[in-house]
Amino acid sequence: MSDDLYRALFNPKSVAVIGASRNPHKFGHIQLRNLLEWGFKGRVYAVNPKAKEILGVKCYSSILEIPDEVETAIISIPAPIVPQVMRECAKKGVKLAVVISSGFREAGEAGEKYEQEMLEAARASGLRIVGPNTTGILCASTRFTTTFLPVAHVKQGPVTFIAQTGVFAGVLLLHIITSEHFGLAKVIGLGNKCDVEDAELLEYLKDDPETGVIAIYMEGVRDGRRFLEALKRTTPKKPVIILKSGRTEWGAKIALSHTGSLAGRDEIFDAVCRQAGAIRVKDFEELLDYIKAFAMQPIPDGDKVIVVSYSGAGCVTAVDHIVEYGMTPATLSDEALEELRRLYPPWARPSRHHVDAEPIFESIGPETYSRVLDILARDGNVDAVVVDVIALTEEHSTSVFYVEKDRLVDAFLQARKLAPKKPLLAVVNGEKKMVGEYRDALEEAGIPVYPSLPRAVRAISALCRYSRFRRRLAGPTHP
Amino acid sequence: MSDDLYRALFNPKSVAVIGASRNPHKFGHIQLRNLLEWGFKGRVYAVNPKAKEILGVKCYSSILEIPDEVETAIISIPAPIVPQVMRECAKKGVKLAVVISSGFREAGEAGEKYEQEMLEAARASGLRIVGPNTTGILCASTRFTTTFLPVAHVKQGPVTFIAQTGVFAGVLLLHIITSEHFGLAKVIGLGNKCDVEDAELLEYLKDDPETGVIAIYMEGVRDGRRFLEALKRTTPKKPVIILKSGRTEWGAKIALSHTGSLAGRDEIFDAVCRQAGAIRVKDFEELLDYIKAFAMQPIPDGDKVIVVSYSGAGCVTAVDHIVEYGMTPATLSDEALEELRRLYPPWARPSRHHVDAEPIFESIGPETYSRVLDILARDGNVDAVVVDVIALTEEHSTSVFYVEKDRLVDAFLQARKLAPKKPLLAVVNGEKKMVGEYRDALEEAGIPVYPSLPRAVRAISALCRYSRFRRRLAGPTHP
Secondary structure, three states, X not given: OOXXXXXXXXXXXXXXXXXXXXXXXXXXXXHHHHHHHOOOOOEEEEEOOOXXXXXXXXXXXXXHHOOOOOOEEEEOOOHHHHHHHHHHHHHHOOOEEEEOOOOOHHHOHHHHHHHHHHHXXXXXXXXXXXXXXXXXXXXXXXXXXXXXXXOXXXXXXXXXXXXXXXXXXXXXXXXXXXXXXXXEEEEEEXXXXXXXXXXXXXXXXXXXXXXXXXXXXXXXXXXXXXXXXXXXXXXXXXXEEEEEOOOOHHHHHHHHHHHOOOOOOHHHHHHHHHHHOOEEEOOHHHHHHHXXXXXXXXXXXXXXXXXXXXXXXXXXXXXXXXXXOOOXXXXXXXXXXXXXXXXXXXXXXXXXXXXXXXXXXXXXXXXXXXXXHHHHHHOOOOOEEEEEEEEOOHHHXXXXXXXXXXXXXXXXXXXXXXXXXXXXXXXXXXXXXXXXXXXXXXXXXXXXXXXXXXXXXXXXXXXXXXXXXXXXXXXXXXX | OOHHHHHHHHOOOEEEEEOOOOOOOOHHHHHHHHHHHOOOOOEEEEEOOOOXXXXXXXXXXXXXXXXXXXXXXXXXXXXXHHHHHHHHHHHHOOOEEEEOOOOOHHHOHHHHHHHHHHHHHHHOOOOEEEOOOOOOEEEOOOXXXXXXXXOOOOOEEEEEEEEOOHHHHHHHHHHHHHHOOOOEEEEEEOOOXXXXXXXXXXXXXXXXXXXXXXXXXXXXOOOHHHHHHHHHHHOOOOOEEEEEOOOOHHHHHHHHHHXXXXXXXXXXXXXXXXXXXXXXXXXXXXXXXXXXXXXXXXXXXXXXEEEEEOOHHHHHHHHHHHHHOOOEEOOOOHHHHHHHHOOOOOOOOOOOOOEEOHXXXXXXXXXXXXXXXXXXXXXXXOOEEEEXXXXXXXXXXXXXXXXXXXXXXXXXXXXXXXXXXXXXXXXEEEOHHHHHHXXXXXXXXXXXXXXXXXXXXXXXXXXXXXXXXXXHHHOOOOO
């Protein structure tokens, strides 16, 4: 990827919103507002032949009238007039057009013609296109965005998304902004991918210091070989998690009408991911679960996982899943076992392979998590820990299971200090409101929280899989 | 199950709390409080040789001193003294003892001896035992409960739980009470199952008019044949959903130390469920997802499912899952297709197999859901509908996707009236706070809400599977 394209995508000096609208319902209005209000430092121009001024920005009737260079154009006008506007953009020397409009290849023959014409208009001058049929771009560090979604509360962090769909990527963004605690580096909606594709972005993102984890939602790839090569160069440096839909024949047919994508044979795509060390997921829930783990936790050194639960049933459930996801229940050292034994009441015995904390709660109550985590953090036989927590209201502070939020968070932070390379994940259940509060407190402290043990164990399995992949790449270690 | 046992389990005339405690942290205190405060109409006695009175209830030093018959005893005292107390219960003519205490078979040899002694003491007089090592019983209609969890907000409804574990069942209950909108009929924690087992309960619950759906969490079955026979008699009348852990060798080992259960070979258990038409699930999330669907929605007539989403990606994702879960995307009738076409703008075309509502939102905005649901409710080619909803704050009420909560609920209720036999499920995503509000409003109106399309589709697949099972039982229909 050229530096020019990179700058036009994430940090343009000047931007034109073509199709800027006075109507606050329209994308072309909200995009302009986002550019003006979120803190983007570049120059912003508006193009609308029927308006004089929108949101205090003077309107030009064509991009050609703007008395300045325009690096990036955001296009939200009906598909039939996009080719003509693209010719004007090319003439103006625009580097990148982000085409939000739909009605192109995904909409049948006429649309395919518009897409072709638009592409030809752009190619002549080296103008690059993101889209059409997308929400476009968001960059948290430069605050450049073409999205029509609310961005005020976007938090900067290590996660970069490449998504092949507009509205869905938008809602995912809305969910992340309002519900998740991990931060975003960049979001790129590629839509129909008539020009810029995943592979080209990967080549850049693999070296992007702001990006720590890459998540991709795609419906199809045009150049499979190029994608595989780009993946192979990226995964040794950072984890790539891929959700590809259009897995079934029915799904593939719909993908064709949605983004004009050819989904391809699913087994082949699976093989590509495996070969390249990318982590393929089946749905958005799994995608978000893994992103959270990679964004907040270290990559473990091995596969030995231990569960701490307030209930025996939790232990059985978690251990079943640890085994089914291809990992091994940890086997505690003699020292750790002896230390645990001292926390148990006389009528109960610790196990070497899981920690049923119920009896410990009956003995030492609120100190349970800190004492147990301390032991597990120091035991070299443990690579990763999942802790199952009950959240109770103060009204039930008399319960032996009641542990104050701050004390719980401290227990994790102490363990994090002792064992910086061990993933620590939490599961929180119980009283609805308190579940939310405990989750927020833990995630703000960097501990990812899952709604169930199986999902936490699955997330650890993704960390372990990536760890195995990287160890395999590194080859055998010679002492 | 005898009428006596039934009454002692769910509607005893008199109850004794053995091990009633002055300490508000102890189970024996909270149980007594629950019995006194929740609205239970039977007589309540307390046994504690060291106290005169607890929570206004006079304490007896032994159950033998109570000057009244005692139908059910709740026992929360250390395991070693339970056998002696059980002999006293037998002498007193108690019908049922719910043994909350742990430290029995699950805790090794000494515990096994106590369990055996306790059983022998009970058997001599026909005294039955639930437990040990459990939270015991809750019945929403009689307000009888032996649990130490907060019960004030339990809602009565069609769901009955049988769970083989104390604390976990308790937390599940806490989650259900505070987060779910379906109501409970009965909850029975069986613990170590030294006497009363799942099969015996099923024989009763299959004819219990208060129970519409039965959910079981188990770690092991002692008498597999009896369980299979009881299941076979229950599933033609109501759905039974089973979560069994101890699936792997590791998990089975832990189950043995948790509830002293022999997990048995997992393939055999799978075959039992299939043969009996029970629905087996892999984790609590799946269990709750299915319970919600069965508790709130009708059983469909067939497998033809349609998805309505605000995004093409949602449609592709959902259709992949519809196919992967063994159902068929619906094929709309000509009439329905034509009616849909009239809702679309000229640049977009409806599909026969899914409804990408994004273009409809651009045309008719907030009326989208009601118009689309109306068409799908009336089309005989559709057996079940899943609707993917965006929840936005009023701040974004200018978005074409913004639909007021009440209008959305009305759209579902109208469709429910038109098509009382079609399951209608919703998926809600978007702004966190609004997601919660939309979910609450829809579920209060009887529409189950899921956090993702795959989970909603999976829940529909459980309804469809049960529908197929019942149609197969009914045999071929002759015109």
